[in-house]
Amino acid sequence: MKPANSVLSGYGTTVFEVMSRLAMEHQSINLGQGFPDEDGPEDVRRAAADALMAGPNQYPPMLGLPELRQAVAAHAKHHYGLDVDWQNEVMAASGATEVLTGCMMGLIEPGDEVVLIEPLYDCYLPIIRRAGGVPKMVRVEPPNWTLPRADLEAAFSDRTKLILLNNPMNPAAKVFADDELSFIAELVMRYDTYAVCDEVYEHIAFDGRGHTPLITLPGMRDRCVRIGSAGKTFSLTGWKVGYATAAPELLAPIAKAHQFVTFTTPPNLQKAVAFGLGKDDAYFRGLSNDMQAKRDRFGAGLSRIGFDVIDCQGTYFITADFRPLGFEGDDVEFCRHITVEAGVTAVPVSAFYLENGPSHFVRFCFCKKDQVLDAAIERLEAFFGKS
Numbered sequence: 494m495k496p497a498n499s500v501l502s503g504y505g506t507t508v509f510e511v512m513s514r515l516a517m518e519h520q521s522i523n524l525g526q527g528f529p530d531e532d533g534p535e536d537v538r539r540a541a542a543d544a545l546m547a548g549p550n551q552y553p554p555m556l557g558l559p560e561l562r563q564a565v566a567a568h569a570k571h572h573y574g575l576d577v578d579w580q581n582e583v584m585a586a587s588g589a590t591e592v593l594t595g596c597m598m599g600l601i602e603p604g605d606e607v608v609l610i611e612p613l614y615d616c617y618l619p620i621i622r623r624a625g626g627v628p629k630m631v632r633v634e635p636p637n638w639t640l641p642r643a644d645l646e647a648a649f650s651d652r653t654k655l656i657l658l659n660n661p662m663n664p665a666a667k668v669f670a671d672d673e674l675s676f677i678a679e680l681v682m683r684y685d686t687y688a689v690c691d692e693v694y695e696h697i698a699f700d701g702r703g704h705t706p707l708i709t710l711p712g713m714r715d716r717c718v719r720i721g722s723a724g725k726t727f728s729l730t731g732w733k734v735g736y737a738t739a740a741p742e743l744l745a746p747i748a749k750a751h752q753f754v755t756f757t758t759p760p761n762l763q764k765a766v767a768f769g770l771g772k773d774d775a776y777f778r779g780l781s782n783d784m785q786a787k788r789d790r791f792g793a794g795l796s797r798i799g800f801d802v803i804d805c806q807g808t809y810f811i812t813a814d815f816r817p818l819g820f821e822g823d824d825v826e827f828c829r830h831i832t833v834e835a836g837v838t839a840v841p842v843s844a845f846y847l848e849n850g851p852s853h854f855v856r857f858c859f860c861k862k863d864q865v866l867d868a869a870i871e872r873l874e875a876f877f878g879k880s
Contacts, residue, residue, distance in 0.1 A: 500622045507615055508844040512828060516838040522869045525828075525840040527663070527809045529860040533728035534769065534776070541732075541765035553760040555752055557585025557736070564767035565721070565736045572777075573709050581741040584748050585763055587755045588733035589693045589722040590616050592747070593657075594754060595737070596689045596718055597624040599746035605654035608645070612845030614663050614691070626654070630847055635812055635854050636803045638667040642676055649680050655687040656680075658707060661694040661807030664845050664856045668702050668806040678710045687743065688713065693722035693735075696777045698807035699785040708738070715740040718747065723766040726780070728860075734758055734766050784809070784860060791859040794870030798877050809860040812842060816853050818877055823852040835876035837869045 496502070509526045516523040532538060556562065562585060566577035577583060586592045593616065601607065603625030609617060611632040621628055629648040633640055649656075658677065660669045669677075681688050688707055695704045708717035718739040724730035737747060792802045792811055801814035815827050822830070824841035832838045839857045843850035859866060 498623070501619060504619055508840050509615070512832065512838050512840055515829065515832050519833050519836065521832045521836045521838045522865060522872065523838045524857045524859070524861065524869055525838045527858045527860070528730040529728040529809075530862055530865060531728065534772075537727050537729070537765050537769040540768040541761050544761035544764040550760060553757050553763060555756055556748060557583070557758065558760060558763045558767070561585050561736070561763040561767040561770075564770040565738060568770045569706075569719075569738060573706055575706070575709055575738075577738055578741075582738055582744060584737045584744055584751060585758050586735050586737065586751050587758045588724065589691065589720050589735035590620075591733075591751065591755055592718075592720045592735045592737045593617070593689070593691065594620050595747040595750035596655075596720075597621050597626060598750035598754075599748075600687060600689075600743075601626040601654055604652070606650065606652045608648045608653060608656040610640075610645075610658065610662075611847065612664050612842060612850065613847075614659060615845070617657060618847070621657070627652075628847075629653070632846065633662075633665060633667065634851055635665070635842065636801075636814070638662075638665045638803075640669070640673050640676075645677070646680060649684045649686070651684070653684050653686045655689055657689045657691065659691040660707070661692075661698055661704065663694065663808050664810050664812070664840075664842065666803075666805040666808045666810050666812065668698050668704070671705055674705055674707055674710060678707060678713050681716055682712045686716070688717045690717055690719050692719055693725045694808045695721060696726050696780050697784050697809070698781060699788060699805065702806060704807075715743065718743060723762075723769065726777075727766070727769050728780075732762050732766075734762050787859045787861070787863070787866060790863060791857065791866045791870065794866070794874075795857070798870070798873050803854070809858050810856050811859055812854050812856050814854055824855055827853075828855055831873065831876070836872045 512525040562579040562583040565583045566579035569575040569577050597620045601624045607621050607626040608629045631645045631648050690707050708719045723734040795802050799817050803812040805811045839855040842854040
């Protein structure tokens with residue numbers, strides 16, 4: 494038999510799937526995979542149901558329904574002061590990952606270099622490599638997740654096509670500071686490159702931090718693709734509705750890729766997301782505040798057990814160093830250990846690095862019901878109290 498594609502066939506089962514299977518086998522509380530265990534706002538879900546029954550349920554426009562694209566533009570104006578032409582600068586798609594795929598297929602020529610900041614969301618490398626891009630890796634590391642500016646500058650060259658920036662950052666839970674964003678913007682301009690900005694956690698930043706889209710910085714308006722996600726903003730990850738904002742010349746090739754991948758997205762979901770993006774500020778503040786309360790609740794429990802908990806500035810995730818507990822193995826072994834023995838599942842942080850990642854940190858997902866978080870802490874307390 495002739496071999497399959499060498500890029501994609503070379504990837505094994507994701508760490509999330511491996512740990513989830515182990516969690517199911519041992520009836521463990523699974524805090525490895527990043528999705529809420531409660532559905533989002535009822536009025537948004539009701540809008541989707543009503544639109545489904547009212548119809549039409551046929552192909553919507555390839556770029557997305559006008560009401561969703563208008564809502565994305567209005568949302569950007571209201572929250573960030575960004576003026577967007579909804580007709581030429583906004584595209585809806587079947588999830589942020591599909592937008593990312595469109596960006597890489599539409600913008601990268603084989604051999605182009607792409608700057609990435611580790612730790613990485615797991616889809617980035619396969620998409621870039623399948624598009625023919627050459628990844629240039631720069632890493633931030635716990636406990637401080639400091640951006641190494643000299644390393645980042647060294648990663649840029651005349652061969653750089655774009656930087657893929659995840660902010661707020663999964664899994665590091667880092668929110669890039671304004672001076673860090675300004676430094677990145679300067680490099681983008683100096684090397685005449687683009688920035689693809691994965692901002693799906695834009696409304697999940699903590700401790701009074703505001704989210705600053707890179708596209709709002711001087712010189713970035715025509716160089717950035719800004720990506721948002723209804724899944725994260727409305728706790729409806731199964732809907733897979735994403736959206737991109739970019740200058741017309743930048744959006745056009747991305748839309749061409751979208752046209753030949755999924756072409757469109759369910760119209761009832763688009764209408765419901767348009768409704769949701771028009772919610773008042775109280776909703777978006779509430780989302781952030783609720784997630785911050787969960788972070789604090791779970792983080793306090795981990796600290797009480799003896800973990801060294803790393804600062805979590807945003808997203809669904811909290812990182813903890815398990816060395817104070819006396820475990821002598823690496824992070825993969827620790828995650829298996831607590832899944833099997835304590836009945837709580839996390840994922841190893843090293844899995845988010847291409848190679849030689851930190852080996853004594855694990856990531857927990859805290860976007861769960863309070864009773865689930867409390868039960869996980871109780872199991873860990875009971876286990877490590879006996880160790």
